Amino acid sequence: MVMLNFPPPGFVPTPSQIDGIDLFKPAPPKEKLDAAVNFRCPNCDGETAFSAADGGLTCNYCGYHEAPEKEIVGKSAEQFEFTVETVNRAAHGWGVTRTELVCQTCAARLTLPEGELTTTCPFCASNTVVHHKAPQDVLRPRFLIPFSVDQHRCHAIARDWLGATWLVPKELRRVAAVDDFTAVFLPFWTFDATATAQWRAEVGHTRTRRDSKGRTHTETVWRWETGDIRVNFDDMVLRGTERVSLHLLDQIKQYDLKALAPYEPAYLAGLHAQAYEIGLEETWQKARHVMRERTKTACRSQASTNKIRNFSMQLDFSDESWRYILLPVYINTYHYNNKPYQLLLNGQTGAIAGQRPADWRKIALVSAALMLPSVLLFLILLAFVPDVAGSGGGFLSLLLFIAGTAAAIFIVLQAQKLDEI
Amino acid sequence: MSRIEELWHVPWTAAICEVCDWAYLIPVGKVDAICPHCYQDTVTPLPEDAVMQLAAPEMIVPFSVSAEKVRANAEQFAKSIPFRPADLSGDTLHDRLQPVFLPFWLVDSDVQAVWQAETGFDYNVVSHEERYQGGRWQTIEKQETRIRWEPRIGRLQRHYDNIPAPALEEHDHLARLLGRYDTEAAQTYASTLLQEALVRLPNRNSADAWPDAEPILVKRAADECRQAAAAQHVRQFQWQSTYADQQWTQMLVPVFTSFYRNDEGQPMTVLFNGQSGRISGVRHASMQRARQIALYAGITAVLLFVLAVMLLVFEMPFAGLVAVLAAAAVFGAIYPIIAVAQFNRAQRDDWFAMQTRRQPE
Structure with missing residues (x-):
């Protein structure tokens, strides 16, 4: 061990508990998030905003563009353990007090909608991203997936999607105001764990035997079986927000976590971000529930038959870790006949989900049209065939009626799903 | 006053055993004592300048x-x-x-x-164990201590x-x-x-x-x-x-x-x-004693054997029982010899035994 320069670069002094021993530790990473970041254009002093097209910053006024400095860490993004400290803090409701921020440009105190991390100051129009220094910052997002779908594409995707089914009013594609999508980073949790389980159950085996009179009997013989299994769960994603419909979110949440990048204020410039509302402990409990049910299914699949009774198992979680991440979503609410409909669009893949109004008049006509042939056929048969019930035509009419009714019911159910939330 | 007496504040002198080479400080009057290590009467005075540490x-x-x-x-x-x-x-x-x-x-x-090292800091993590029985899950929360290793350097x-x-x-x-x-x-x-x-x-x-x-x-x-x-x-x-x-x-x-x-x-x-x-x-069993016991057992075995033969010849009862006793006595004669031989072989002929038996050159 030869140290010509002492301390070597990257080490800083740290207090020592013993006289005569000097101590140095690696310098902590520079805390970029503590300072407010002002996204002003160096040319015109206008506001700059994150550009989904290439991940850089673009001035909304003079068109100045600042190239992106993208660092993608993907699935190797650091994960955190469930330390006692973390769990205790989570139990005391982190994040709920993030309501007051200070503008670093004009010192105005801003009361933000609860849960928002970013805003534009209404007094000086500063597009400043400000962050708490409060202890709950421990649970601030460390990683995010930047937007890669831009606003213009959202409009096109939404238009196509609205017109993609005949069940909606014809003019919907034209009249729905889907130009104004709001880009929002929504909070999500990811969980990793390994589940090691041992199971024991009685497994039934079917046996056939003949009695003395030659009759065949089938009986089930129950035998105890045991087994063990190890299941790895990698990046199970669960939402941390209650503001958005779970039904809609589930349809668009297929994100590619290989695009995870370390949190940088630039990614949030001009956009909105929501802090989590569903805490770590609560979400981890939900994740564990999913994990243990999947492990149980895997255990049961090890049994030699699928006839199982008195099943018991013991499961031990290890290597548990979590991440608090932000994922990009576009949100739009349009009105049709004075009723609001919500749209969600995956800011990474462009997948879209949302509510659409059904054109019930059109649906009623189509349903009637589907049943009409059977009715007409029945009337014709009534008029010209003496024994309708005994004729093949009567049977055909009945079949057509059943098929038409089934098709109509299917269409109505599909239409009902259109505005589910 | 000798240098030893001056430094140790006791009227002692140096001596060495010529058999086992153990050197001592002993009271001046005990130079002719036997060596407390090899128990030979071979302790002789040792000049002070031959002592490695006089202090x-x-x-x-x-x-x-x-x-x-x-x-x-x-x-x-x-x-x-x-x-x-x-x-x-x-x-x-x-x-x-x-x-x-x-x-x-x-x-x-x-x-x-x-110096440089990795220093380890204990921290506790919360983990879970789940039990499923009778259609119900039971969750047990537990804590595990893990170590976080961090590099440190210093002077x-x-x-x-x-x-x-x-x-x-x-x-x-x-x-x-x-x-x-x-x-x-x-x-x-x-x-x-x-x-x-x-x-x-x-x-x-x-x-x-x-x-x-x-x-x-x-x-x-x-x-x-x-x-x-x-x-x-x-x-x-x-x-x-x-x-x-x-x-x-x-x-x-x-x-x-x-x-x-x-x-x-x-x-x-x-x-x-x-x-x-x-x-x-050194644990050393006595072969002499074993032989003595074996001799007594052997004589007993012979006497019992003769008695058994006589009982058999004169068709008297208990001949078989006496023969069994004779056989047991034979075993009793063999056992001490084998037991002692095996015990002594099992004992390591360690350094002390070797030193004790070393003969003066």
Whole structure:
């Protein structure tokens, strides 16, 4: 061990508990998030905003563009353990007090909608991203997936999607105001764990035997079986927000976590971000529930038959870790006949989900049209065939009626799903 | 006044056993005593200039084991030997106890170093265990302690006192026999602490002992660096060090020696740790005694065999029973010989036995 320069670069002094021993530790990473970041254009002093097209910053006024400095860490993004400290803090409701921020440009105190991390100051129009220094910052997002779908594409995707089914009013594609999508980073949790389980159950085996009179009997013989299994769960994603419909979110949440990048204020410039509302402990409990049910299914699949009774198992979680991440979503609410409909669009893949109004008049006509042939056929048969019930035509009419009714019911159910939330 | 008397404050002199080469400080009047190690009458005076370290020791671990414990251990030792020699009993071992002090080097040193290590900090994580039975899940929360390792580097400028190092060539063997000493009980040297004990002189110089002392010093320094970092663990400790102002002194630890004589009348040394009472020595079963018992059993077997034959010839009852007894007596005649031979073979002919039997050149 030869140290010509002492301390070597990257080490800083740290207090020592013993006289005569000097101590140095690696310098902590520079805390970029503590300072407010002002996204002003160096040319015109206008506001700059994150550009989904290439991940850089673009001035909304003079068109100045600042190239992106993208660092993608993907699935190797650091994960955190469930330390006692973390769990205790989570139990005391982190994040709920993030309501007051200070503008670093004009010192105005801003009361933000609860849960928002970013805003534009209404007094000086500063597009400043400000962050708490409060202890709950421990649970601030460390990683995010930047937007890669831009606003213009959202409009096109939404238009196509609205017109993609005949069940909606014809003019919907034209009249729905889907130009104004709001880009929002929504909070999500990811969980990793390994589940090691041992199971024991009685497994039934079917046996056939003949009695003395030659009759065949089938009986089930129950035998105890045991087994063990190890299941790895990698990046199970669960939402941390209650503001958005779970039904809609589930349809668009297929994100590619290989695009995870370390949190940088630039990614949030001009956009909105929501802090989590569903805490770590609560979400981890939900994740564990999913994990243990999947492990149980895997255990049961090890049994030699699928006839199982008195099943018991013991499961031990290890290597548990979590991440608090932000994922990009576009949100739009349009009105049709004075009723609001919500749209969600995956800011990474462009997948879209949302509510659409059904054109019930059109649906009623189509349903009637589907049943009409059977009715007409029945009337014709009534008029010209003496024994309708005994004729093949009567049977055909009945079949057509059943098929038409089934098709109509299917269409109505599909239409009902259109505005589910 | 001799130099020894001047430094140790006791009227003692140096002596050496010509058979086993153990050198001692002994009271001037006991130069003609027998060697407490090999029990030969071969102790002769040793010139002062031949003594490696004349200075009095810095520390002494005093005799602290109780007489009852020593006697009980001696009894236990004697009982552990089948067909033990006639000379071996708890009483004889106890009556022949000779207190002796064995030396350790103690080195004090100033150290300057640049070091690096990984320091470990304990932290607790929350984990879960789930049990499924009767269609219900039961969740058990548990905590596990894990270690977070972080690199640390530093400079060290410290003084270390009393790093122990072996002062005898046969240290490892003695340590194996006698076990560990609690050096926390060591007291500053006073001539009164010597009492009637002989003092073994070092046969290993400080330069030879330093390679044994240095790892202990490194371990102590690593532990201090761990404390400096307020960590619970340390690993991969490396340093680049310079030593200065080294002072070598001695520490004495207590031993009782005793002996018993085997069939040939040779003394077999037994050692007691003077602090813990742990006993160690060559266990030697008596073949002489085994043969004697075998002879009696053999004669009995012959007599029983003759009796069985006579009972058979005269068609009297119990011939079979007597024949079985004769066979048992034959076994009784063979067993002691085999048992003693196997026991003696199983005992390691260790260093002490070899030293004791070594003949003068």
